[in-house]
Amino acid sequence: MSSVLDLPLHEAQEEVSARDYVEASLRAIGERNPQLNAFLHIAREASGAFPIAIKDNIVTTDMPTTCASKILPRFVSPFDATVITKLRAAGAAFPGKTNLDEFAMGSSTEHSAFGAVRNPWDTSRVAGGSSGGSAAAVAARMVPVALGSETGGSVRQPAAFCGIVGLKPTYGRVSRYGLVAFGSGLDQIGIFSKTVRECAHVLGMIAGHDPLDSTTSARAVDDYAADLDRGVRGTRFGVISEAADALQGEIRKNFEDAVEVLRSGGATVQRISIPTIKYAVAVYAIVANAEASANLSRFDGVRYGHRSAGADSVHDLYVKSRGEGFGAEVKRRIMIGTFALSSGYYDAYYGRAQRVREKMRQDFEAAFRSVDLLLTPTAPEAAFKIGAKTADPLTMYLSDVFTTPANLVGIPALAVPSGFDSQKLPLSLQMMGPQFSERMMFRAASFFEKQTCYWKQKPAL
Amino acid sequence: MKITTDEARRIAELGHLSLDAAGLEKMAAEMTRILSFVDQLAEVDTSAIDAVPEETTPMREDVPRPSLDRELVERNAPDWADGFFRVPKVIGE
Numbered sequence: 351m352s353s354v355l356d357l358p359l360h361e362a363q364e365e366v367s368a369r370d371y372v373e374a375s376l377r378a379i380g381e382r383n384p385q386l387n388a389f390l391h392i393a394r395e396a397s398g399a400f401p402i403a404i405k406d407n408i409v410t411t412d413m414p415t416t417c418a419s420k421i422l423p424r425f426v427s428p429f430d431a432t433v434i435t436k437l438r439a440a441g442a443a444f445p446g447k448t449n450l451d452e453f454a455m456g457s458s459t460e461h462s463a464f465g466a467v468r469n470p471w472d473t474s475r476v477a478g479g480s481s482g483g484s485a486a487a488v489a490a491r492m493v494p495v496a497l498g499s500e501t502g503g504s505v506r507q508p509a510a511f512c513g514i515v516g517l518k519p520t521y522g523r524v525s526r527y528g529l530v531a532f533g534s535g536l537d538q539i540g541i542f543s544k545t546v547r548e549c550a551h552v553l554g555m556i557a558g559h560d561p562l563d564s565t566t567s568a569r570a571v572d573d574y575a576a577d578l579d580r581g582v583r584g585t586r587f588g589v590i591s592e593a594a595d596a597l598q599g600e601i602r603k604n605f606e607d608a609v610e611v612l613r614s615g616g617a618t619v620q621r622i623s624i625p626t627i628k629y630a631v632a633v634y635a636i637v638a639n640a641e642a643s644a645n646l647s648r649f650d651g652v653r654y655g656h657r658s659a660g661a662d663s664v665h666d667l668y669v670k671s672r673g674e675g676f677g678a679e680v681k682r683r684i685m686i687g688t689f690a691l692s693s694g695y696y697d698a699y700y701g702r703a704q705r706v707r708e709k710m711r712q713d714f715e716a717a718f719r720s721v722d723l724l725l726t727p728t729a730p731e732a733a734f735k736i737g738a739k740t741a742d743p744l745t746m747y748l749s750d751v752f753t754t755p756a757n758l759v760g761i762p763a764l765a766v767p768s769g770f771d772s773q774k775l776p777l778s779l780q781m782m783g784p785q786f787s788e789r790m791m792f793r794a795a796s797f798f799e800k801q802t803c804y805w806k807q808k809p810a811l
Numbered sequence: 812m813k814i815t816t817d818e819a820r821r822i823a824e825l826g827h828l829s830l831d832a833a834g835l836e837k838m839a840a841e842m843t844r845i846l847s848f849v850d851q852l853a854e855v856d857t858s859a860i861d862a863v864p865e866e867t868t869p870m871r872e873d874v875p876r877p878s879l880d881r882e883l884v885e886r887n888a889p890d891w892a893d894g895f896f897r898v899p900k901v902i903g904e
Contacts, residue, residue: 428883564868632849643826650827652896657889664901665827673829681828685819685838686845688826699849705857712860744844 353378355491356808359400359548362494368399372443375401378492379445382811386468388477388486390416391447398443402552403487403496406447407454407530408539410434413444417530418462419452421649421656421675431528432563433497433539433556440555448483448496452677453646454504454532456480457749460740461679468736469511470809471775475733478508481542485512488542490811495552496542501533502634503753505540506765506780510728513767513776513804515549515795517541518753520785521760522567524553525560533641534565536634536757544805546766546796550574553788569786577793583616585794588721591623593752597727600771605727608768608779611801612725612794622717622724626710630754631747633710636690636703637758643687649675682743711759718784723794726752728765728778752780762788766795767804776804812846814839 354362354374362371376396383389390406391413404410407417409427416422430438437444451461459467459482467482469475470490477486481498485508488496498505500518509516518540526537539556543549557571589609597605613619651657651671658670676684690699717724730751739746756763761782768779779798783791799805814822816832819839823830830838881894890897 425887428879428887561871564871626855629852629855632852635845635849636852647827651889652898653884654887655889661899664898667899668827669829672827676828681830682838682841682845684826684828685822685842689814689822689842689846692822692825699846702852702857703849704863705860706852706855708860708863709855709857742844743841744848747845 353491355494358545359494359551363400369397372396372398372401372445375445375493379487382490382492385473385811386470386477386486386490387465388448388467388483388490388492389446390418390449390464390483393445396443396445399441400443401445401493402437402442403446403448403484403493404434404444405450405481405484405496405498407450407499408433408497409528409530410444410447413447415447415530416464417453418450418464419675419677419680420463421672422654423656425654427528429528432525432560434528436556445493448481448487450483451480452680453530453642454480454499454501455642455679455683457503457507457746458734458739459483459508460736461677463677466736469733470811471513472733472773474735475775476511476736478511478729478733480504481540482508484542485509485514485516488512488514488544489809491808494544495548498540498542499529500538500540500757501536501638502757503750505542506728506753506763507750509542509765510778511733511776513778513807515543515546515767515805516765517549517553517788518756518763519553519557519788520567520762522565523557523762523786523788525558525563525566527560527562531645533638534645535641536638538757546792546799547575547578550578550792567786572789574789574792577789578796580793581615582612582794582797585612585617585723586721587612587617587619588622588717588724589619590627590724590726591621592625592627593726594621596730601727601731601777604769604771604777605779608798609725611798615797615801620721622721624710624713624717624755626706626713627755629706630710630758631751633703633707633758634750634754635686635747636699637707639683639687640690640700641687643684643691646680646684679743707758710755714755714759714761722783722790723787724782726780728752728780732771732773732775732777756782761785762791764791764795766798767802769802769804812843812850814842814846
């Protein structure tokens, strides 16, 4: 059955009243959420010009924020995140908060304290993570657009698994004020949408300098939708050899076909080597978790969140509240991060990881001297079965092999649907560009989307 | 890098996390697996990179502005009295 939620945002807004649009979204959430577990909180009512779902690690004054953790029961923020303030000003309505891996730590949304999100294309499979709820909500046509967050691919990988567009903007392009911090040197709020145009539209709403986040850039916000119809003639693409050579089977074929679509539009394609890319997951495991171990020290049972009932000293209060409140993956990451920063290991782990990260940044900088955009598949595989990777944390981390580099070097990256495998599971093409090249990425991705039209296919629920 | 149960206990104390004996043993094994994977970074020649450039945080003027509303803060507090967070005894631990 066709609905206004199948249309891109701008077309839907012409088709129905704002009130009907938001109500259609609330109704779709009510109908489909029991199957997918994409939302942790559904608003009783919402009003505005268009609905947008918000990952539940972005704080809101009118809805609770849980970070999908037992350590934050009943927390309602005294302030709105800057992206929420900006979206309110742009007329957005907020129908609910979406499920995630606890504190955004994971690649499948199975580490949520409130149960896994199910993939709308095959409910026995994961939706990806950590922003799996936002991805499933857009893919299942419950909302036209959603916000997620990224520390190592947490928007792009679930976008790939759910067959939609996912953007991680340049580090510093979107304010993180009110995004519950994970790895502050990597974190960035990202966008999910069905189409590239909707994504460009929402980025225009949320981008820009914010005095409340000193890492935001003062650079003027681009007109992101200006070049969407300009094609790729003359654009220089680089296929990352280390990634392309590692591909097999259907993923390889799909990637080669995607590259061909760009070439046929008049783009040039060359191979580019980024030798350090294969170390990205290892670097990420140290850098992100070191930062997480510091950021999560604020959850101590004193000012907000879960407080252990059995504590008889303040030290005991910290240890027990955290021990009871945090889930297994969060503890694992705090442990790895604490280890990497501890006396005697700091230079061998944190120091070395930062040096490899700097080398990777130089590799990317060199690559962008000869090409405009770099290409890889977004993920090394299609959505996996629920439970397939939970027993081995390392296997789960390797799911982010192609997405973590963009976070480590601070560049923008976009996932765009590139078709389906033989099991009808979505596959995805990733584009990475130099810092602040979002406008060019949108142009290239929009061309690809127009040639392929995969966004028009939707899961049967 | 092999992490022993004793080492995991020391790290858990530093990170203010309580883990029982079985939890520590499992954690030590998982940390060993993850850190052994990370150890591949030793093969990267980073001798040309002597210092990682530190991005400095821009400074701003220290201008007074309203802070959080106490009532809203109280609403999220696990234990609150007379405008303060209450905690178990700190002095004399």
